[in-house]
Amino acid sequence: MTDRAKLLEARGVRKSYRSGGGRLDVLRGVDFSLEPGGFVSVIGQSGSGKSTLLHLMGLLDAPDAGEVWLGGERIDDLPAARRDRLRNTAIGMVFQAYHLLPELDALENVLAPLYVRYSLAAWLREGPAARARARGLLERFGLGERLHHKPRQLSGGEMQRVAIARALVAEPRVLLADEPTGNLDEESGAGILDTLSELNRRDGLSIVLVTHDQVIARRADRIVRLAAGRVETV
Amino acid sequence: MYKLLLCWRYLRTRWIALASVISVTLGVATMIVVNAVMAGFSHEMQTRIHGILSDIVFESHSLSGFQDPKWHMEEIRRAAGDSIAGMTPTVAVPAMLSFQVRGQWVTRQVMFIGIDESSHAAASDFSRYLQHPENRRQLSFELRAGGYDTVDSQAETPGPTRPALEGAGWPHRRMRVERERLWRERQEAQERAAGGPARPVDQQVDAVLAATAPADIRPPAGETPAAETDADAPAADAARKDPFKTVRPDEGRTMDPAKEQFTGIVPGIGLASFRDSTGVDRFLVLPGDDVKITFPTAGTPPKAVSDTFTIIDFYESKMSEYDSNFVFVPIAALQRMRGMIDPQTGIPSINSIQVKLKDGADLDLVRDQLRKAFPAELYAISTWRDKQGPLLSAVDMEMAVLNILLFMIIAVAGFGILAIFFMIVVEKTRDIGILKSLGASSTGVAGIFLGYGLFLGAVGAGAGLALGLAITWNINRIRAAVEWYTGERVFDPSIYYFFKIPTIVHPATVFWIIAGAVAIAVAASVLPALRAARLHPVEALRHD
Numbered sequence: 001m002t003d004r005a006k007l008l009e010a011r012g013v014r015k016s017y018r019s020g021g022g023r024l025d026v027l028r029g030v031d032f033s034l035e036p037g038g039f040v041s042v043i044g045q046s047g048s049g050k051s052t053l054l055h056l057m058g059l060l061d062a063p064d065a066g067e068v069w070l071g072g073e074r075i076d077d078l079p080a081a082r083r084d085r086l087r088n089t090a091i092g093m094v095f096q097a098y099h100l101l102p103e104l105d106a107l108e109n110v111l112a113p114l115y116v117r118y119s120l121a122a123w124l125r126e127g128p129a130a131r132a133r134a135r136g137l138l139e140r141f142g143l144g145e146r147l148h149h150k151p152r153q154l155s156g157g158e159m160q161r162v163a164i165a166r167a168l169v170a171e172p173r174v175l176l177a178d179e180p181t182g183n184l185d186e187e188s189g190a191g192i193l194d195t196l197s198e199l200n201r202r203d204g205l206s207i208v209l210v211t212h213d214q215v216i217a218r219r220a221d222r223i224v225r226l227a228a229g230r231v232e233t234v
Numbered sequence: 235m236y237k238l239l240l241c242w243r244y245l246r247t248r249w250i251a252l253a254s255v256i257s258v259t260l261g262v263a264t265m266i267v268v269n270a271v272m273a274g275f276s277h278e279m280q281t282r283i284h285g286i287l288s289d290i291v292f293e294s295h296s297l298s299g300f301q302d303p304k305w306h307m308e309e310i311r312r313a314a315g316d317s318i319a320g321m322t323p324t325v326a327v328p329a330m331l332s333f334q335v336r337g338q339w340v341t342r343q344v345m346f347i348g349i350d351e352s353s354h355a356a357a358s359d360f361s362r363y364l365q366h367p368e369n370r371r372q373l374s375f376e377l378r379a380g381g382y383d384t385v386d387s388q389a390e391t392p393g394p395t396r397p398a399l400e401g402a403g404w405p406h407r408r409m410r411v412e413r414e415r416l417w418r419e420r421q422e423a424q425e426r427a428a429g430g431p432a433r434p435v436d437q438q439v440d441a442v443l444a445a446t447a448p449a450d451i452r453p454p455a456g457e458t459p460a461a462e463t464d465a466d467a468p469a470a471d472a473a474r475k476d477p478f479k480t481v482r483p484d485e486g487r488t489m490d491p492a493k494e495q496f497t498g499i500v501p502g503i504g505l506a507s508f509r510d511s512t513g514v515d516r517f518l519v520l521p522g523d524d525v526k527i528t529f530p531t532a533g534t535p536p537k538a539v540s541d542t543f544t545i546i547d548f549y550e551s552k553m554s555e556y557d558s559n560f561v562f563v564p565i566a567a568l569q570r571m572r573g574m575i576d577p578q579t580g581i582p583s584i585n586s587i588q589v590k591l592k593d594g595a596d597l598d599l600v601r602d603q604l605r606k607a608f609p610a611e612l613y614a615i616s617t618w619r620d621k622q623g624p625l626l627s628a629v630d631m632e633m634a635v636l637n638i639l640l641f642m643i644i645a646v647a648g649f650g651i652l653a654i655f656f657m658i659v660v661e662k663t664r665d666i667g668i669l670k671s672l673g674a675s676s677t678g679v680a681g682i683f684l685g686y687g688l689f690l691g692a693v694g695a696g697a698g699l700a701l702g703l704a705i706t707w708n709i710n711r712i713r714a715a716v717e718w719y720t721g722e723r724v725f726d727p728s729i730y731y732f733f734k735i736p737t738i739v740h741p742a743t744v745f746w747i748i749a750g751a752v753a754i755a756v757a758a759s760v761l762p763a764l765r766a767a768r769l770h771p772v773e774a775l776r777h778d
Contacts, residue, residue, distance in 0.1 A: 055772050058671070060670070060671055061771070081675060084670075084673050084675075085673065086674060087671065089668075095775065099667070099668045101240075101668060101669075103247055104239075108239075112668075113672045115236035116236050120238060166672075
């Protein structure tokens with residue numbers, strides 16, 4: 001049943017939240033797939049469940065029904081420790097609100113996934129190489145001068161580039177971006193999208209981009225439209 | 235790795251959390267200080283109790299005592315010879331001590347203890363507490379010519395002064411006898427004059443009386459008892475008018491109080507002196523003065539007998555219970571006066587034997603050995619701890635209660651940490667979501683906050699340790715500063731008989747205090763840590 005051609009798959013996932021007295025069905029059986037090296041946009045109105053789909057595929061949440069597969073392996077029902085490990089190693093996430101840790105500077109924020117991965121002893125061994133990689137990523141994104149600035153000293157575009165660098169430092173198999181340009185002005189947003197396109201094209205990075213903006217969605221190879229918790233074919 | 239890093243960053247950026255551990259710091263510091271002072275106090279008290287009581291006290295239930303101390307000492311040696319360093323017999327009876335102060339008789343209830351001059355020092359620290367340096371070296375019940383300490387010999391820093399002791403000894407005795415003679419002569423002259431106007435001789439006497447008032451007494455330099463100066467009064471004349479004119483049955487003649495003494499005694503200093511508000515000890519009687527003591531004889535029923543004694547030194551253990559209760563006398567004299575010597579065999583009786591053990595001997599073990607060897611119906615055998623059991627256990631209990639109360643303070647601090655940690659977890663909700671999205675496990679997130687609690691607890695306890703030790707080591711300086719600033723005595727040596735606050739820091743106690751404080755800080759962070767661990771990542775990320 002596994003399809004080698006699919007890197008990330010959602011099969012008939014359902015998710016509902018209790019809100020107030022009633023039940024809110026956010027996803028009502030969504031099928032989604034991403035081929036290796038693909039760049040897919042998920043587009044929909046706010047409340048259409050696109051962020052929830054991303055969270056399910058990013059293992060931040062578990063579906064009520066349906067399955068999530070990554071690289072031919074079902075991942076949504078794994079034990080917590082395995083899911084934590086996959087989040088750390090295989091999935092990179094970028095959020096609308098950047099979600100950087102305010103106590104850490106840009107370089108440390110980029111290194112955060114590796115901090116999480118390594119014990120203190122392992123860090124002493126791996127640290128120098130990791131730091132070099134993180135530094136390289138930030139330099140590539142034009143932040144070579146801002147390695148030791150705290151998030152509050154950076155502009156929105158810079159913060160989002162730090163966030164992308166953080167998502168990439170662990171060399172994930174897929175990058176999940178949730179409205180990465182939502183808080184940015186047009187110019188910075190365009191810069192971020194250029195970066196993502198370039199990563200997809202040059203590095204072959206598989207990307208899922210969630211947005212509500214048609215224009216932004218068109219940067220992807222393929223668009224999946226969500227409405228009322230279901231996929232609308234385009 | 236991230237746990238350590240984030241703990242450290244939170245520690246550096248969340249000063250409010252440090253504020254919450256100030257109470258831990260204060261609690262730890264207070265506990266260290268209180269324990270050090272209490273331990274010092276208790277140790278000081280034990281040393282003092284032990285100073286007068288030898289290691290093991292072997293006594294009879296009866297005031298009349300038991301016969302033949304020699305045989306008993308041999309038996310004791312046979313029962314526990316290996317651990318015994320020294321033994322001395324004593325006789326102790328309740329008695330009344332009377333002396334005259336400004337013409338008024340003062341009577342006090344005392345414990346009259348006969349001790350063996352030669353062996354008593356070997357069995358207890360008795361001689362350390364005497365006021366004459368020679369007596370401290372080797373006790374003698376002979377009145378000394380002078381040279382009594384005018385400052386406390388046991389005080390490490392200059393303690394209260396005792397200017398009155400400067401002239402004590404033979405000079406004081408001769409001066410007193412002379413005063414009494416002059417006083418009597420004036421009385422007689424006034425009687426002869428039958429209320430006539432004052433004559434020149436009376437004014438002369440008054441002048442002499444004023445000049446020799448005790449406050450003005452100066453020690454005659456280099457004077458010895460042999461070099462008598464009051465030759466103006468013939469010895470026979472003085473003896474005729476002596477109020478203490480006593481015919482000793484064994485001497486068969488009257489004695490000259492200016493040259494001879496009665497049986498020497500060493501009363502506790504508290505019986506004869508009081509400390510005034512300036513810290514100077516004032517004396518009601520001095521070495522050289524005569525006192526009367528009334529005590530029961532050894533017969534059945536006991537009869538009260540009294541005799542006159544001469545104070546030759548004071549005893550100061552700084553345990554007011556002893557210092558205001560004990561009067562020491564040569565054991566042989568007491569045995570003779572109480573009729574404790576068998577007229578046929580010449581074998582004396584005693585009340586108790588003080589046994590000193592060798593260093594490292596097991597007190598309770600030797601006591602049990604002795605209890606096995608002697609019938610309990612006749613002898614009470616107890617260690618010095620047993621004797622002061624209620625007092626020592628009261629101090630222990632006080633310490634325990636104080637510790638519980640102070641630990642409550644740290645526990646209260648724990649709730650402060652709990653509240654602040656909850657706030658921090660709420661504030662950091664989004665960061666927790668971020669960490670989880672980066673793959674941090676729930677236990678890892680909980681670990682951040684537990685580690686943070688550990689950090690804070692350690693910092694708080696460490697600061698408390700430093701503060702506590704600093705206060706403990708400087709407590710007497712702090713006391714002096716407070717006294718200087720407020721002008722009031724914080725620690726009145728006339729009450730406590732300590733000149734400085736004694737402190738002992740037990741490393742084990744300090745360790746447990748710190749361990750307890752850190753444990754409370756960690757325990758207080760458990761709930762917030764669990765809450766952080768249970769946060770749902772998606773909801774946490776949405777949190778603003």
